[in-house]
Structures are given as C-alpha cells and as structure tokens.
Amino acid sequence: MTLGAQVNLDEYRAQARRWLEENAPDEVIGVEEAKAFMARLHDAGYSGIGWPGQWGGQGLTQAEERAFAEVARDFRLPTAYFSIGLGMCGPAILDRGTDEQRRRWIRPLLRGEEIWCQLFSEPGAGSDVAAVQTRAVRDGDGWVVGGQKVWTTNAQYATWGLLLARTDVEVPKHKGLTMFAVDMRHPGVTVRPLRDMTGRAHFNEIFFDDVPIPDSDRIGGVNDGWSVAVTTLLHERLSISAGVGMSGQSENPASFEALRKAVDTADPLVRDQLVELYIRSQALHLFNQRLAQETKAGIFPGARGSAAKLLLAELTLFQADLATSLVGPEAVTGDHPLGFALSFAPGMALGGGTNEIMRGIVGDRVLGLPPEPRVDKTVPFKDLKVGTQA
Amino acid sequence: MTLGAQVNLDEYRAQARRWLEENAPDEVIGVEEAKAFMARLHDAGYSGIGWPGQWGGQGLTQAEERAFAEVARDFRLPTAYFSIGLGMCGPAILDRGTDEQRRRWIRPLLRGEEIWCQLFSEPGAGSDVAAVQTRAVRDGDGWVVGGQKVWTTNAQYATWGLLLARTDVEVPKHKGLTMFAVDMRHPGVTVRPLRDMTGRAHFNEIFFDDVPIPDSDRIGGVNDGWSVAVTTLLHERLSISAGVGMSGQSENPASFEALRKAVDTADPLVRDQLVELYIRSQALHLFNQRLAQETKAGIFPGARGSAAKLLLAELTLFQADLATSLVGPEAVTGDHPLGFALSFAPGMALGGGTNEIMRGIVGDRVLGLPPEPRVDKTVPFKDLKVGTQA
C-alpha cells in the first residue's frame, strides 16, 4: 500500500465515523427501522462497499470495506437482520448467479429491502450438509419443493431463502443437489420458531409443503448445488472467523474481565482459576489478532480459521463452566446471567460446524493428514445411511 | 462357597504363609537362584496351584490360587523371570497344545527349569499384532523362520519362545498366521538388549536367521495362529488387570504418598494439585478394588479391564508430569528419581496396548459401538499397507 493510499484511507475512516456519529441508531431497533437505516447506509455509500458497482455495490476495495468495519465496531449497527444475506447469500449470488439474478437480488439486499435466510441444515443433515433430504422435483418448467429445514436464522423476517435441495437420489449424495432461491412468503412455507436449550428461540424450523420455484430462481446448474453450497459455506466460515476476534466478550458475564469483578480473589484457588481463564483467553485473542494481521497483509488464513473457531467453542464452554463453578449455587438460580451463559455456551460448539468437524478440517487441510475412508461418496443417495436410523 | 470350604481356605492360607516365611528369599535374587526357588515352590505344592495335575500342576482350584497370591504379596518372590511363561505361554499351551506338548513343556515351566518369552510384537506390528511379517516357511517336515521381533521381556533368560509367524501371504492377514514354540538357544536366534528412553534395557529385540522349527513344535493348526494369539493375549490382559490394583505405587516417587513428603504444601496451589492427584489415584484405586471384588465374586470383568489399563496409563503419566512440575528444576537433574519416573511413564501407555487400542476396546466391546470400517480383513496380506511406508 502506498503512503497516498494510506492517507486516503485515514480520510475515508474519518468520514465514515462522522456519518455514523450522525446516523447510527443509539439503541437496538426493530426490523422496519433497520431496513430504513440500511437504505440510508446504502445511499451514503457504506453498504456493499467492496461489491461491484454494476449490481448495486459501491465498487471500492477490501481496504475500504475493512476500514469501515473497524470504525463501525464502535456503533450499534442493526446489521444482524441482514447478516446472512450480506455474509453468505449475496456473495454466493455474485459468485454463481446469472447477471439477471444479480440484477434482481443484490441491490434490494444491500438496501435492506429484502432479507435473506440460508436453508441448508436439516434434522438429518447437520454436520453432513450434503445429506439433505428436502426434495425439489421437476414440475413443468419449474420445480416443486417438499421437506424440512432447521437452525435457520432470520427466517421470520426473510423474503428469500437460499435453499439446498435434492434433485436426484440415484446418484451419490454430493452429485444430486441443486441450489435455489425460494420465496419465503409463499403459503406452502411454514416458519416455526425453534426453542433452544436456553428456553429462547434464536432459530427457526422451516417446513416446505409443495412450494413451487421457477427454474429462473435456480442458482448454478442442475445437480451442481454442492459446489454452490461450498462457496457459500466458505463465505460463512470467513465471516465467522473474522468475527471471532471481536465477538462481544466484554458482554459475556463469564469472560475474564466480568468474572474478576464477580468473585473473591482472596482465595488462592479462585485466583489461580482466573489466571487459567486469562491465559486461555489471551492465547486465543492473540491468535485471532495474528490471523487478522495476516489477512490484512494479504495472507489468507484458509482452514486455519477452523482452529480459531474450535478454540473459541472450547473457550466459551470452559469459561461458562468455570464461572458457574466459581460463583456456585447463586449462578444456577434466579435467572442469573451465568446460568444463561452456561445454557448458551454449547451453541458455539454446535453451530457453524461441530468441534469434530473443525478438528477434521484442521487435520485434513492444515496438517495434510490422509483422509478418513469414505463410504458415502460412491453409493447412490437412496442406498445411503442418512440421519437417524429407525 | 460353603462354610467348610472357607475354613479350609483359611488353613491353606496359614500354611502357605508359614512356608513362605521359611522359604521366600529376603532379597532380589539372580536367575539361577530363582530357578532353584521355583523348583522348591513346586515341590511344596505352590507352583501351578490351579493347573491340571496330570501335566505337572497341583490340580487345585482358582480359590487356592488366589489365596496363595494374596499371601504372596507380602513376600518378594522372584517370579518376574517366569511371569511370561506362567501368565501367557503356559496357559496358551494348556488351552491349545497337544497332550505331548503339555507333557513336554508344562512341568519344566512350573518348576522354573525352562523360562519362556513371548514373540508377537514387531517393529511394523505393534498395536496391529496381526500384521506380523516374520515368516515361517515349510522346509521338508518342518519350518524355517526369518524375521525380527521386538519388546520381548526375559528373552535373555529364555529357553523357549512363543512365536507368531506368517505362513501365508496370499490370504488376509489374520488368516495366514501360525503359532510355534521356538528354541531360543539355536545359533540363528540373536537376542539384543533394546535400550528404551530411560536409557536402560528393559526389553530385547530378537532376530531370526533361518531358524528351523520341527512341525511338532507348532501350537494349534497351520494358519490358525491368530486364534492362539488371541487366547494368549486374553491371558496377558487378565494378568495385567489383576496386577493393576497392586502395582507398586508405593515405590513410585511420583505417587501421592511419596510426593506429599517431597513438596511444600504451605503453598495452596501445590496443596490443590496434590488433592487432584489424590482424587485421581483414589478413583482408580477404588475402581480396581471393585473389579477385584467382582472377579472374586465370579463376575468376569472382560473388556472393562481395558478401562482400568487406560486409566492407569493416564494416571502414570499425569503424576510423573505433575510431580516434576511441582518439584521443579531439581527433578530434572542429578539422576533424580522423578526424572526416571517421567522417562518410564510413557511405557505404561505403550506396552500392553496403546491408549487408542484400549479406547477402541472399551468402545466396541463394553459400549457395543459400531466398528470402524475395516480395510484389512479382506485384502491378501501381500497387498496390505503394513508398518512404516517408505
């Protein structure tokens, strides 16, 4: 990067900060207000900063995109509603959609007019995403979909869903999948909140009952859906690992900083357990910092990001467990925030790839170890063991 | 058990104690003295107590065998030289040998006249014992052996070796093995001490260079060696798990009792680490006690003994690591006993089945989990990946 570019970037940052100071909401806002904010953000040139201008992006570079993201951390932007679209579906459409699809979907996505959700996971296809059983069957010029998806974020707000469906059961599982955009407002689509172990509904289940999809809403080739899914999941992993370093540890009641205020450090055993938590937190924090610096320097972390995700999942559970043990009986009664932290903690190890999946990725792709013998790559899907066996 | 039997057993115990008080050596003795002692032990009726009388045993029951073993714990019997013969080779010959073989080998074994060693492991076949590459080739009426064995205890004293050799490479690995007794004094047999990571030689390597074996020394059928090996290993596992409860923790400088005297417990962190060691030691000790009580009550522990072996291996390493960390720089200089303990500790996790093998046994046989897909059960041995690939 030249000195001139650096100066420009500093100026860009300063402008962004001024705009955000004037426009960013002071508090958490609802979905309609959030959509209106996204439109203003887009008008101001801060939505889709690095996305191609011809489809509605701002046509700038990753440098500006990152600069804005850094500044934006100091504000409460209502981006959660749009995160799936911005982080996964949009990039997948840019990569693999037709020009017509890009024209149709990217600008409304960037302006917050249309919210997207991602429809991959099923009750029988979690870690093993390619085992999806939701069927899309040819029907005249189009398709008809039936089946069930699960763990879907933002489905209650979504206009569109990026749907991975099985279109051929006679071929091995990776080879019979196709990707679609599905209209979430169709009456055959039922969105039901899924209560998780915290007692709250952070996700949804989706049921498809003969939902028609025109062939023009197919993304990528027929039976080429797996490669589109891989592209999409790559974007997901990137956005998770980019988020790892800044994930709101400061708001976690089980974090080192929160916990040191909550417990009596006069007890040397408590003190040493806090030291252990500090060590583990710092070890991961510095690893994330290093990955971020590498990314900034143009070194793509690749599968090493899975190591960071695995470590984050382990730390999240470790600290919630430790904190409740240190605080004792109080922590498990009266809606204590640590009780919630303990209930929520396993989510980090289960969402975005289990710890086992992460260890496999690190072993295979980072260390280059020989693969597990696979029985599922050659068998026709209809003959494969899938999901839970009766 | 009837009351009468109990009374007799108490009397048996008392007699055994009297005999041992008069005859057991006061100190560690050499191999020739040990052989002489075994002859006296046999004459007195205490060698091969539960073994059939017709082949040289005493023809009593497991009850007397156990009663004697309990009493014998208070004495220093020189049984280490004979442990492989008594614990593995002898039982295998009783189970699978011909009457002629039993007649030939059992009595000299029980009288200490002939020492046995076991020749299964090879550099390329440790965990995967069935992958042995040592060949036995038909030669007239007999066989000729070539190859290498490793990790052999007592080979330097042995007259006989129980040898697992490959007799057919055209069939899958388990199906081309045959068991033999090999004369360890033959000039084609070279016994070389194997220095382990402690710097001492607790084991040997054995090289076979065209060593002839008469067919009458074959134990079990041709190509039926694997089933003989399984029988033998079952006896090994039993003798390891029976020994687990009484393994000389009192002599281990890293044990809780030894360590509490060696470190300053005024430091609360040291104190808590000792508590951790106490907890783990007691947990395993009580598990071993429970297994022993079950065995005594006629409940065969089976594969659950592998859990005890795994836990012992982990505890052995844990405590050596903990002890050296607690004691600090002193522990790693000047031939400190904890330095030796740390060097010896991995042996428990590597001998008699690695931790991975033990976890597999517990998973498969105790929990009944589905097996790993096997690629090695159908391929002819000559086409199989074995040992270390160039």
Next chain:
Amino acid sequence: MNLLLSQEQRDLRAAVRSFLDGNSRPREGYDPAVYRRLGGELGLSGLIVPEEYGGAGAGYAELAVVLEETGAALLPGPFLATVFATIALTRVPDKELLTAIAEGRLVATVAQPPRDEDVRLEGDRIAGTLGRVLGGMEADVLVVPAASGDEIVMAAVELDDPGVSRTELATLDITRGQAGVRLDGARARVLGPRPREGILDRMCVALAAEQLGVMRAALEAIVAYAKVRAAFGRLIGSYQGVKFKLADMHCQVEQAESIVRYAAWAADESPGELPKAAALAQAYVGRACFEVARDHLLLHGGIGFTWEHDAHLYYKRAKADEVMLGPPRVHRTRLADLLEL
C-alpha cells in the same frame, strides 16, 4: 470394604428403575401422586428412617441405589430435599417428623444459612432469611440450624405458618424447584443441639449417588444415539472421534460408581473413613458428572441444543448438582484438610 451390590440391592434397583420408567416426567414438575406411590408401593420415603420410627432402617448403600435411579430418571420434585431432611433428622431424631416422612405424609427440606447467626430462635419463634431452599415451595417442613442464645440448635418450621413467606425462584435445572424463604417470627420446634458432624458428609454421599445416576443415564443416552445416528454414510459411534470420547466417559462412570459405593459403604460401616470419602465423592463425582453430561450434549450435535430434547436437562441438573453443596473448591479444600496436607 464392599463395593458390590447384594442381590437384594439389585432387586431394589430393578424395582425403582421399572417404576420410574414412565412415572418420572422431568418436565412436568412435582407430581404428588407419583411420590405417594414411591413412598407407598416402593417404601422409599422411609428407606433410611430407623425401624423404631416406622422406616425400613436401610443403609446408605440402599439409599445410593435409589438415588442413582432417581438421578438417572431426572425425577422432578422434592425427593432429594426430603432425603436431605431425613439425613438431618436421623442425627437429631424426631419421632413425629420421621414417622410422617416414613409414612410418606410429609415433604421436608433442610437449609443452611450463609452464617450460623443468620437464623435466630427466640423462645419458639424463628427469624431469618434463606436465599435458596431446595424444594422450598413443595416442602411442608423446613429443618434448619438456628442460633439460640449461645448455642446452635436444629429447629423444625412448618412452612405454611403465617410467619413464613416463600418466593419461588427461577432455576437453571427446571426439574427441581427452589424457593427463597423468609422466616419472620414463625413458630419453630427445637429438635436438639446441632450435631457436630455427620449431616453434611451424608448429604455429600447422597448427592454423589444422584450424580452417578445422572451421568450414567447421560452416557447411555448418547451411546444409544451413536448407534442409530448416521453422518457421512456411517453410524457416528463408528468414528473414533466419537467412540474414544465415549470410552473416556465410560471410564469416568466406572470410577464414579466405585467412589459412590465406597462412600456409601463408609457411611454404613466405617464412620471414621466417611468424611474423606464424602469429600472425595463430591470432588470427583460432581465434576465428572458435569463433564459427562456436557459431552453427551455436545455429541448429540444440533438436536442436543434444542429445548425439546432432554440433553439439556441432564446438563443443567449436573451443573446444579455440582454446586449444590458449595462450589467444587469447598470439597477439595475439605479433602486437603482431612488429608492433613
């Protein structure tokens, strides 16, 4: 030392297990009808009540067998609370209360105030605040140590006394309620001076037995699932990543069972060993139970994170149990003291 179950104890286990299978509905809360049958048909309410008070006079070995099963079934309601109160009452025997418990007529609980002087007794009136009382909403009677003049006595308070106010607490473990209890001049009956020792140790043993049941059942659940759930075309139990973890969990259960049997034996037969055995039981089993429950939840994958699946009930029970008698370090420190470290 005896670490094995007798035939009678195995029969007891089978009876309790078979009854709870179908009658324990963890999400539906305390069901007095189920408790009546537990006390009546199975005679569990009076299990450790001495025979002179109408109980079965059984030992901790039998109690451990029962609590292992109630733990495994996540039996909801104040069963453990009444067991705790019974333990206290066997140390300051009270005919009225013990008889009522033995007959299954009385739900009781026990609580320890933060400091001994926090609950005070003047004449027959008691005052003080107890932040968390196990089964406090369901119990009829509370047994509590109270400062009376210079000494500490054990007192019994009827919880429907107008001088008592109770507040239901939210609990992480939804199968078992707790209450905040305020005593404001309620009528109390002195049972006797507080025993020097023995109550907490026996509560530790009882709790460890329940924890053993929780971890055993959690392991069984995930082992069963690993035999039917497929991923990448194979049953997940065939992957070493899953299998080896399950094997380690089995090792923890084996050790926990050995410790529980030992601690129960010590409570029955070797009181001198009891304090150390009890502290060991809480220090090992409490932690192991949570670890097994945690890993059993994680190995279930996404479905284990749902409210509808029972995995989180075990996970939360395990954590609530782990800290019930104080944070783990309390038991470790006690163990260090007893070992004279």
Next chain:
Amino acid sequence: MNLLLSQEQRDLRAAVRSFLDGNSRPREGYDPAVYRRLGGELGLSGLIVPEEYGGAGAGYAELAVVLEETGAALLPGPFLATVFATIALTRVPDKELLTAIAEGRLVATVAQPPRDEDVRLEGDRIAGTLGRVLGGMEADVLVVPAASGDEIVMAAVELDDPGVSRTELATLDITRGQAGVRLDGARARVLGPRPREGILDRMCVALAAEQLGVMRAALEAIVAYAKVRAAFGRLIGSYQGVKFKLADMHCQVEQAESIVRYAAWAADESPGELPKAAALAQAYVGRACFEVARDHLLLHGGIGFTWEHDAHLYYKRAKADEVMLGPPRVHRTRLADLLEL
C-alpha cells in the same frame, strides 16, 4: 502490536534453519566448531548485542526467530546459556564481555542463587554455591548476582579461576548440560548494581521462543510419521483418534506462536506490557510445549519409547524447559500479581 514476521526475519529464519539442518546433532553434545560457524557465518552470537559493542543490535523479535529454530533442531550445548547471559549483560552493559560474546569468542552463562545472600562478594572475591548452572561446564564466564555489603550487584566470574570448582550434573535432557558450581574465593568483577527488573522477563521470552520451536518440531515429526505409518491397513493419520489429537496440538502451536510473537514485540516495543506478556509466555507456552511433546511421543507408539528415536529428546527438553525458570506455578502467581487479582 505486530505479530507477523518481516521479510528480513523470514530470511533469517531460513538461514538458521538451513544451517542447523545437519549441523545440529543433539546426541553429540556441544560442538565448538558448530558454535563458531553460528557466531561467524550467521552472526548469531552477537544478535542482540548492541551495535556499540560490535553486535547486530537486533531485537527480541529476531532473537525469537533464532531460538525457535535452535529449539526445533534441539541444538545441543550452551547456546541458550549464552543468550541468557547476554540478556543480563545488556541490562548491566559490560564492554569486554559483550564484545567477546559478539565476536563469538566467549561462552557465558548466568545463574540465580536460591537466595540473594547465598553468593557473597568481599572485595574482588566471591563465594557461594550454585546448585544448577545451565551450560556450567562449557561456559567461560558466569554472570551472577551477589550480595556486596547491603546491596546486590551483578558480578562476572571466570570459570577457570582456581577458586571455582565445577561438577558436571546428570541431566534428564541429555542435549544440554548443567553443572554444580562452587565459588570459593574466586576473583570476580562487579558489573554494576543488579537491575530492578527486566532480565527475568526477557529470559522468559527467550525460553518461550525455544519452547515454540520444540513443540513445532515435535508436531511436525509426528504429523510426518502419521502420513507413513500404517496400522490395520490404513495410515494412522487417517484415524480420527490420531487426527483429532494432532489438530488439537496444532491449535496449541498456533496459540503459542501468537504469544511468543506478542511477547517478543512487547520486549522490543512496549516495555510496559512486557512483564505480563513474559509471564503469560511461560505460563502458556511452557505447559503447551510439554503437552505437545508428550503426545507426539505417545502417538509414535512403541518406537517412540526407544532410546534410538528422537521423540524422547523432545519430551525431556520440553520438561526441562518447563521448569527451567521455576516451576509453572511461579509464572502463574506472577501473572496473578501483575493482573492485580
């Protein structure tokens, strides 16, 4: 904060790595010829010696790069001892000694007596006993704090002085010797008052860099073996039981590298952060290094238990390093103090 290596640092790493490959023979002990080339061709002896004393004046970031490689290659002999002495000497600069080190003419070491008063200086004569001195048999000069009247000074002692007696110690880590050193009125030179702080922190950083190299090389060795060793007809690296453990070890190496880069950066650029970073480095990296070395040995199976295989050299070096600057709890306690817990 900078956690990345510059191009120059990567070049340095490549040069050191390529030199050590073949020139580091861990079992053959100290080879002065190899050290001469390390000091000469590669200029490593004077790496952190300030330029005014003829050194390269490089920082801890560069030193860490070098020590990672000497650790990975298990370079035998007194390299780390001389680095430690150089660290001390940069805090009480001495032209004669620093110049000699920079020119590769001098092997030095440093030791801390159990208590400050255990080594006493009277005039130019020094007395006291040092139980364990790293590289004590090979070193020409010992730098040691000594009590002189009321103050503690840093003193330098030539180890061939007739007032010095040295005894070679058996060491668990056979690649690196230690000696017991008795000072019995040997001639000593005062370098200056003992600096208040800064020496031990920098030694912690240096040692952590070596530990990073040890664990990295251990992981590389077992990963390579897992790709060629077969059991049950498959390469062992394809089993999740092995693969998952290797993945966890990789995570430890990634975190250790991050901490070492941070601690080295703090030593160079942010002295205020150094004490905490140094204690963190020893607390995390020391433990992680041993765990990785231990698991790398175990995963080798039987061959890893043999004297001929190098696995035990890594295992023993890792343990010796873990306790070199005091048992692990010392660093944890220091961290707690610095965090004001």
